[in-house]
Amino acid sequence: MNPTPDDFEDLRRLLALKRHEKPPPGYFNYLPDQIRLKIERNDLSEHSTWWEWMMAKFDARPVLAGAYALAISGLMLLGFTLSQDLQNEQTSTFIGWMNDPVNTIPSARIANHFANPANIYLLGTSTETVLDDPATPATYTGFPIQPSLTPTH
Amino acid sequence: MIESPSLIREQPPAVAKTVEDRILVAEAQAGDFNAFDALISRYQERVYATIYHMTSNHEDANDLTQETFIKAHKALKNFKGDSSFFTWVYRIAINKTINFLKGRKNKIHLSLNDLDFNAEHDPELVAFVSENTPRRDLNLSELHEKLNEAMQKLSDVHRLVVTLHDVQGLSHEEISKMMDCNTGTIRSRLFYARQQLQGYLSDYLK
Numbered sequence: 001m002n003p004t005p006d007d008f009e010d011l012r013r014l015l016a017l018k019r020h021e022k023p024p025p026g027y028f029n030y031l032p033d034q035i036r037l038k039i040e041r042n043d044l045s046e047h048s049t050w051w052e053w054m055m056a057k058f059d060a061r062p063v064l065a066g067a068y069a070l071a072i073s074g075l076m077l078l079g080f081t082l083s084q085d086l087q088n089e090q091t092s093t094f095i096g097w098m099n100d101p102v103n104t105i106p107s108a109r110i111a112n113h114f115a116n117p118a119n120i121y122l123l124g125t126s127t128e129t130v131l132d133d134p135a136t137p138a139t140y141t142g143f144p145i146q147p148s149l150t151p152t153h
Numbered sequence: 154m155i156e157s158p159s160l161i162r163e164q165p166p167a168v169a170k171t172v173e174d175r176i177l178v179a180e181a182q183a184g185d186f187n188a189f190d191a192l193i194s195r196y197q198e199r200v201y202a203t204i205y206h207m208t209s210n211h212e213d214a215n216d217l218t219q220e221t222f223i224k225a226h227k228a229l230k231n232f233k234g235d236s237s238f239f240t241w242v243y244r245i246a247i248n249k250t251i252n253f254l255k256g257r258k259n260k261i262h263l264s265l266n267d268l269d270f271n272a273e274h275d276p277e278l279v280a281f282v283s284e285n286t287p288r289r290d291l292n293l294s295e296l297h298e299k300l301n302e303a304m305q306k307l308s309d310v311h312r313l314v315v316t317l318h319d320v321q322g323l324s325h326e327e328i329s330k331m332m333d334c335n336t337g338t339i340r341s342r343l344f345y346a347r348q349q350l351q352g353y354l355s356d357y358l359k
Contacts, residue, residue, distance in 0.1 A: 008347045010358045013191045015350075017297050018206055018304075023215075028201075031215075032193045035222045036186065042223065061184045 174238040182229055189229070193222050199321065200246045206316040207250045207309070208257075208351060209301055217253055221246040236330060242329045247313065254309045296357055303353035311346035318343055 044053055068144035106114075161264055174195075180188035200221055205214035225242050232241060310332075317323045317331070318339075323345075325336040332339065351358065 008351065011347055011351050011354065012319050014296075014300060014354065015315065016359065017293070017300055018316075018320045019202075020297075021202075021205065023201065023205070023211055027215075028194075028197055031201075031218065032190050035193055035219050035226075036190065038219060039186075039223055039226050042202050042227075065182075 175234060178229070178232060178234065178238050181226075181282050181333070182232070183351050189226055192238060192242075196242055197222070200242065203243070203316055203321055204246055204250050206304070206320055207254065207312060209305060213253065213257075217246070221249055224249070240327065244333075247331055251309055299354065299357060303350050306345055306353055307349055311342055311349065314339060314342045315346045315350065319347075 058068070177188045177192050181192060197218065201214055202220045204217045204221070205211065208214050208217070224245050228245075232238070236244075280330065301345065304315070307315065313332070314328060317327070317328045323331075325339045328339045329336045
């Protein structure tokens with residue numbers, strides 16, 4: 001004879017013992033975080049590049065994608081405007097300098113370069129040809145007394 | 154007979170909660186992880202308990218619970234709402250657990266010491282056990298161990314039905330939806346499983 005459902009009443013009460021089996025205290029507090037971490041990790045590993053990962057995120061949240069697009073466009077526009085302003089300023093300074101060469105004072109280095117391009121030291125020697133001014137003889141004023149050419153006895 | 158508070162079955166989710174579930178599911182489908190977090194918090198204990206009663210191992214139950222919710226998150230886009238989120242996520246948990254147990258097969262290892270078994274603090278239950286078990290010398294923990302050993306002797310499907318119905322308190326209809334079979338099959342499996350358990354635990358029952 002098969003037992004009726006009532007015959008299992010004691011068994012069912014005994015099975016109620018299993019409801020007292022609980023995981024370690026606090027386990028359910030950190031389980032959602034663990035799951036979230038694993039989901040994010042899986043997401044990253046599934047999308048080999050950061051670009052794919054970002055695209056997947058944007059697929060899920062079109063509003064977020066729109067906001068990002070707007071922000072990036074704004075930043076690009078701002079950058080472009082700033083770069084234009086800067087370029088205009090630099091060009092006007094350069095042209096101003098080019099237009100007024102007379103009043104522009106070159107630096108000492110540039111002035112020296114143009115004054116002596118070959119960087120030659122003009123030291124008076126007997127073999128040296130004087131090209132600058134043949135009418136003016138080269139004199140040396142280093143000796144205060146001119147040597148006498150008169151023979152002495 | 155009036156059931157003591159500790160022996161009252163856990164109630165399945167109320168209808169109002171199911172409506173909230175739908176909203177949370179819609180938000181989670183739109184990419185809101187906080188909504189999915191709320192769903193995890195709502196069902197983690199029941200999912201964990203079911204898996205634990207099937208595996209009798211905390212580590213395995215922990216891994217499988219996490220895998221269940223990870224898979225649920227991945228498949229959330231395909232969730233059409235034909236069943237409740239609760240039924241759907243339970244189905245994932247059940248399939249994962251059955252597959253896991255098929256792989257594990259004879260490697261039964263109980264790790265009940267990992268768990269916070271505090272039935273000793275339930276005077277109603279202590280009184281029930283002392284009145285109903287012929288083995289007076291047996292303490293509650295030993296009886297609990299015998300019960301788990303008997304549970305592990307059942308086939309996976311029979312253990313699942315007992316767990317869902319007698320431990321978790323789900324109705325035949327809910328279990329039939331989760332296991333994708335009719336209620337008649339569930340009733341017959343439950344009857345057979347109880348018979349088996351009664352036989353294994355005859356020394357400890359009146």
